[in-house]
Amino acid sequence: MPERPAPPKKRSRAYVALGRAVRELRARRGFSQEGLGFRSGLHRNYVGAIERGEINPTFRILIALAHGLHLPLSEIVSVTERHAKEMRAQARDETLPHD
Numbered sequence: 001m002p003e004r005p006a007p008p009k010k011r012s013r014a015y016v017a018l019g020r021a022v023r024e025l026r027a028r029r030g031f032s033q034e035g036l037g038f039r040s041g042l043h044r045n046y047v048g049a050i051e052r053g054e055i056n057p058t059f060r061i062l063i064a065l066a067h068g069l070h071l072p073l074s075e076i077v078s079v080t081e082r083h084a085k086e087m088r089a090q091a092r093d094e095t096l097p098h099d
Contacts, residue, residue: 013087014080016053021079023051025069040068 026036026047033051034044041064049055050065057065066073 011053012056013084015056017084017087018057018076018080019051019053020083021076022047022065024079024083025071025076026051029069031069036065036068038068040064042068 022036026033029036031039032044033047036042037044037047040047042061046055046061047065050057050061062073062076066076069076
């Protein structure tokens with residue numbers, strides 16, 4: 001019997017919000033994923049996985065990203081919270097009936 005492909009992993013909204021924040025802040029700085037990875041001591045694929053909301057980075061990784069972005073960690077958290085709020089509003093709007 002052929003193997004069935006694994007179902008896609010559900011990404012947490014919090015991980016996606018963090019990923020969007022990292023992507024936004026990286027783009028503001030004009031860094032590529034590879035450039036941010038180099039500045040943060042992370043592999044570019046790992047940076048990409050964070051930006052796609054596929055993984056839950058540790059506190060140590062968040063500090064490394066903040067260092068690589070030349071920002072305080074609080075800025076990453078603030079932008080993440082803004083993205084999370086926008087995502088909640090979008091989800092709420094999608095569930096409302098439209099005339």
